[in-house]
Amino acid sequence: MTERTYTALIVDDEDLARAVxxxxxxxxxxxxxxxxxxxxxxxxKAVSERKPDLVFLDIQMPKLDGFEVLELLDPxxxxxxxxxxxxxxxxxxxxxxxxxxxxxxxxDRFEEALQxxxxxxxxxxxxxxxxxxLSGSARGDWPLDRIVVKDGAKVTLIPLAKLDYVxxxxxxxxxxxPEKGHLKQQTLASLEQRLDPKRFLRIHRxxxxxxxxxxxxxxTETESWVAVLQDGTRLPVSKSGYARLRETLGQD
Amino acid sequence: xxPILKDRARLGTYLLGWVPVALLLLVAGRTLGWTWLGSTLxxxxxxxxxxxxxxxxxxxxxxxxxxxxxxxxxxxxWLMAALVLGNLWAGCGWLxxxxxxxxxxxxxxxxxxxxxxAFFASMGTLLYLGSLALHYVLAALEQRRTSERTEQExxxxxxxxxxxxxxxxxxxxxxxxSLNSISALTTLDPGRAREMCVLLSxxxxxxxxxxxxxxxxxSEELELARSYLAIEQIRFGSRLQVAWEVDEALKAVAVPTxxxxxxxxxxxxxxxxxxxxxGLLRIAVVPHGPYAEVTVENPVDADAExxxxxGLGLQQVKQRLQGCFGHHTYFQTRIQEGRxxxxxxxxxxxxxxxx
Numbered sequence: 001m002t003e004r005t006y007t008a009l010i011v012d013d014e015d016l017a018r019a020v021x022x023x024x025x026x027x028x029x030x031x032x033x034x035x036x037x038x039x040x041x042x043x044x045k046a047v048s049e050r051k052p053d054l055v056f057l058d059i060q061m062p063k064l065d066g067f068e069v070l071e072l073l074d075p076x077x078x079x080x081x082x083x084x085x086x087x088x089x090x091x092x093x094x095x096x097x098x099x100x101x102x103x104x105x106x107x108d109r110f111e112e113a114l115q116x117x118x119x120x121x122x123x124x125x126x127x128x129x130x131x132x133x134l135s136g137s138a139r140g141d142w143p144l145d146r147i148v149v150k151d152g153a154k155v156t157l158i159p160l161a162k163l164d165y166v167x168x169x170x171x172x173x174x175x176x177x178p179e180k181g182h183l184k185q186q187t188l189a190s191l192e193q194r195l196d197p198k199r200f201l202r203i204h205r206x207x208x209x210x211x212x213x214x215x216x217x218x219x220t221e222t223e224s225w226v227a228v229l230q231d232g233t234r235l236p237v238s239k240s241g242y243a244r245l246r247e248t249l250g251q252d
Numbered sequence: 253x254x255p256i257l258k259d260r261a262r263l264g265t266y267l268l269g270w271v272p273v274a275l276l277l278l279v280a281g282r283t284l285g286w287t288w289l290g291s292t293l294x295x296x297x298x299x300x301x302x303x304x305x306x307x308x309x310x311x312x313x314x315x316x317x318x319x320x321x322x323x324x325x326x327x328x329x330w331l332m333a334a335l336v337l338g339n340l341w342a343g344c345g346w347l348x349x350x351x352x353x354x355x356x357x358x359x360x361x362x363x364x365x366x367x368x369x370a371f372f373a374s375m376g377t378l379l380y381l382g383s384l385a386l387h388y389v390l391a392a393l394e395q396r397r398t399s400e401r402t403e404q405e406x407x408x409x410x411x412x413x414x415x416x417x418x419x420x421x422x423x424x425x426x427x428x429x430s431l432n433s434i435s436a437l438t439t440l441d442p443g444r445a446r447e448m449c450v451l452l453s454x455x456x457x458x459x460x461x462x463x464x465x466x467x468x469x470x471s472e473e474l475e476l477a478r479s480y481l482a483i484e485q486i487r488f489g490s491r492l493q494v495a496w497e498v499d500e501a502l503k504a505v506a507v508p509t510x511x512x513x514x515x516x517x518x519x520x521x522x523x524x525x526x527x528x529x530x531g532l533l534r535i536a537v538v539p540h541g542p543y544a545e546v547t548v549e550n551p552v553d554a555d556a557e558x559x560x561x562x563g564l565g566l567q568q569v570k571q572r573l574q575g576c577f578g579h580h581t582y583f584q585t586r587i588q589e590g591r592x593x594x595x596x597x598x599x600x601x602x603x604x605x606x607x
Contacts, residue, residue: 014433103428
């Protein structure tokens with residue numbers, strides 16, 4: 001029986017750190033290293049283009065951290081995190097990482113991680129989660145400070161300070177900044193979970209606004225309100241949205 | 253708050269000081285031919301009234317603090333206030349005497365009071381001046397105590413910042429990443445692996461030794477930074493270039509220990525490590541007036557949101573500088589054209605540095 005072969009990608013911003021993984025992996029001829037990436041942007045591009053089975057992923061990297069890289073990948077590859085930081089372990093399980101290797105790691109620890117990865121890969125695809133499922137799952141605990149968006153091959157980072165409002169569009173959200181709107185595959189509810197409720201408020205089934213962009217509320221008819229933002233945008237406010245607004249702003 | 257009223261012991265002492273005044277008034281009454289009872293009925297209320305009335309000199313004391321107002325401006329104010337209140341007080345004495353004059357048995361004669369008016373008025377004036385002097389003394393004492401307290405608080409703050417800095421010194425992630433580099437080098441390049449072990453030991457030994465001292469010559473701090481950066485250069489490879497620009501004459505300047513290290517670590521962690529192509533880290537020590545000016549400059553990710561305010565590490569460095577040198581220091585940070593710069597001054601005169 002011929003053994004199955006697998007493809008892998010190594011992502012770390014340090015040459016030497018990549019070298020360790022490469023060396024350990026060299027003992028397993030069934031694995032082929034497709035590429036090595038030194039930053040998050042390259043990693044997103046390489047994974048999308050070359051579709052490796054397994055990714056060794058560092059967390060602390062320039063531009064995009066490991067979690068942001070993962071968020072942009074659809075479908076998700078099988079991932080082993082390799083990092084010097086142990087405080088991300090819980091979050092790594094939330095994003096269904098196969099394993100979490102702490103630098104520096106022992107050879108048998110690497111073997112163990114690799115066997116787990118093989119076991120998951122051999123099970124077939126069901127463990128490959130899609131980005132929408134992922135962002136809708138247990139990810140609410142990790143507050144955002146920026147949002148990553150992938151548009152074709154281009155990755156954009158949107159600092160929360162730049163975000164005016166978010167609009168739901170079917171399976172996507174439209175993230176509106178002063179310059180333009182960015183589409184991202186995510187539900188409004190899952191995004192809402194990760195935004196600071198003191199800064200962002202859901203004013204309608206389809207809209208979340210950044211509170212300091214709100215200039216005034218206009219009453220169009222009885223029990224019907226419109227939020228006017230700094231740039232003049234007018235967004236509908238639902239009854240429950242109006243109640244939330246009053247509660248939040250009333251506290252100040 | 254009023255320095256006499258807020259403290260019971262002080263108030264007691266102050267009131268005790270009025271007893272001789274009351275006795276003097278009693279004698280004065282007797283001299284004017286009033287009965288014992290009559291004299292007491294004038295002297296006692298008048299002394300009590302005076303003790304209360306002259307507490308108001310506190311306001312004058314606050315309006316004209318000795319250390320801020322200069323020269324003669326305050327003399328007329330003092331004299332005027334003393335004359336007005338002295339006469340007011342004497343006037344109150346006359347009113348009491350006038351009231352008691354209705355009881356002939358007491359033999360209190362208000363006319364007998366108005367004759368030696370000048371005596372009572374000058375007595376009041378002098379008493380007011382005395383009370384004023386007392387308030388100035390108390391205010392000075394009070395001020396010294398507060399300034400001592402703030403100084404002490406500052407010192408405690410600096411000490412705390414120091415302890416935190418020392419605790420953060422053994423940065424575990426730096427250690428783990430370095431060990432990981434060594435782990436990679438053992439097969440790739442055993443010679444360099446050994447070199448890195450030595451560098452790491454030197455760094456750890458030096459930082460432990462410096463951690464035990466209060467202040468060290470700047471040269472030691474620079475040496476520590478050098479061994480730290482040598483390790484990081486192995487880790488980051490060509491991504492980290494370092495430029496040194498150190499005025500030899502300033503190497504002996506005394507600095508609080510492990511002051512530079514957090515700045516250099518920040519430059520790596522928030523600078524070089526966040527930029528894919530890395531860049532140049534510049535460390536400069538140049539003379540700037542009475543100061544040795546230290547600059548740490550590094551590239552930052554131009555696309556990242558600039559941080560709001562000082563990070564914890566930078567804040568601690570600033571606090572320690574202020575705790576050690578008070579006003580004889582400065583600390584500035586800026587981000588310009590993709591580069592983050594920290595600049596601070598240390599007094600070149602070694603006397604100014606406190607351990």
